[in-house]
Amino acid sequence: MDDIRVGLLLPTREAQVHGWDARRILDVARRAEALGFASLWAGDSLRRARYEPLSVLAAVAAVTERAELGTAALMPAFRQPLGAAASLASIDALSGGRLIVAVGAGFPGLSEDELALVGVPYRRRFRWLDDVVSLWRTVWSSEHSPAFTGDVLQLRWLPDVPRPYRVGGPPVWLAGASSAALARTGRRYDGWIPYPPDPADYASGLAGLRSAASDAGRDANEITAAMYLTVLVDDDAERGYRSAEEWCLRWYELPFELVSSVQAFVIGSAADVTAGISRYVDAGARHIVVRMASADPVEELALVADVALRAQRSI
Numbered sequence: 001m002d003d004i005r006v007g008l009l010l011p012t013r014e015a016q017v018h019g020w021d022a023r024r025i026l027d028v029a030r031r032a033e034a035l036g037f038a039s040l041w042a043g044d045s046l047r048r049a050r051y052e053p054l055s056v057l058a059a060v061a062a063v064t065e066r067a068e069l070g071t072a073a074l075m076p077a078f079r080q081p082l083g084a085a086a087s088l089a090s091i092d093a094l095s096g097g098r099l100i101v102a103v104g105a106g107f108p109g110l111s112e113d114e115l116a117l118v119g120v121p122y123r124r125r126f127r128w129l130d131d132v133v134s135l136w137r138t139v140w141s142s143e144h145s146p147a148f149t150g151d152v153l154q155l156r157w158l159p160d161v162p163r164p165y166r167v168g169g170p171p172v173w174l175a176g177a178s179s180a181a182l183a184r185t186g187r188r189y190d191g192w193i194p195y196p197p198d199p200a201d202y203a204s205g206l207a208g209l210r211s212a213a214s215d216a217g218r219d220a221n222e223i224t225a226a227m228y229l230t231v232l233v234d235d236d237a238e239r240g241y242r243s244a245e246e247w248c249l250r251w252y253e254l255p256f257e258l259v260s261s262v263q264a265f266v267i268g269s270a271a272d273v274t275a276g277i278s279r280y281v282d283a284g285a286r287h288i289v290v291r292m293a294s295a296d297p298v299e300e301l302a303l304v305a306d307v308a309l310r311a312q313r314s315i
Contacts, residue, residue, distance in 0.1 A: 004287075005286065007038055007067075007288065007289045009072060010025055010029060010032075010040055010042050011297050013050035029067075030064060040068070046118075054074075058094060073103055077132075081153065082161065085140065089163065093162060105126050128153075131153040133172050135153060173191030173193050174191070175228070179208065182208040185223065186220070192223060193287075197264045199279040199280050226287040227287070228263075229265075231273050244265065247295070
């Protein structure tokens, strides 16, 4: 039987929107781990206010023991690269090696302004991303070189950063499903975490990734096949889709029809959602990160845990 893992995106933006005490996020993390979620994740954005993911995960590391901790997805361009390397290594050490660093380069139509704000040229975002990840891996190694020469980053000397828990540092996954992202993942990343709305697209993307890994002389089975999936559990399907529409307008200021054309959603009864998750597992996904499309995800945490973990157990 394959090892299927289900994780939860923590409500770091909802906490801002609803004016919660930020420590409520830690309560959610503790409860989610107790309910059986295998991993806990925090998102990243400059456009939409939320609690900063590395700060959140450092705090979550202190109040959990078993669950992996992940970024979904971190934008390295928003951070000074060596400072980020030190922060990530510290979280990996403090959590006992539970950190997963999923990274992204941004989205057309959404990220241009964010990248301009931090001084990263939009057209060079992928080269910047690859350079930063290569730099991280360099300084995380026990005996790193004294300098770094990348495509866009050239550093004449490199400081020491805190030692991560794991030799070589935490695994780094890539978010994205374009042909370029698949090739990049196959060549140099440890995992893949897209959100295609059709399981068939996930399967074909995974095949492309594995082909790129083989061409690069890598073992494709060592690249984690993950998935970012938004769920809404409601026995009344029509009401569920109305709720999804309201959620998309509030979250993205875009209609559900548009958002769901590029992002994976599973909406319906508990059986419907279980079946929807299973379709992605059948397509090859082995680590499902669940985002709850709910105004108050705390209220629905137990229900979503039951549904998502039922899908995990049924495999």
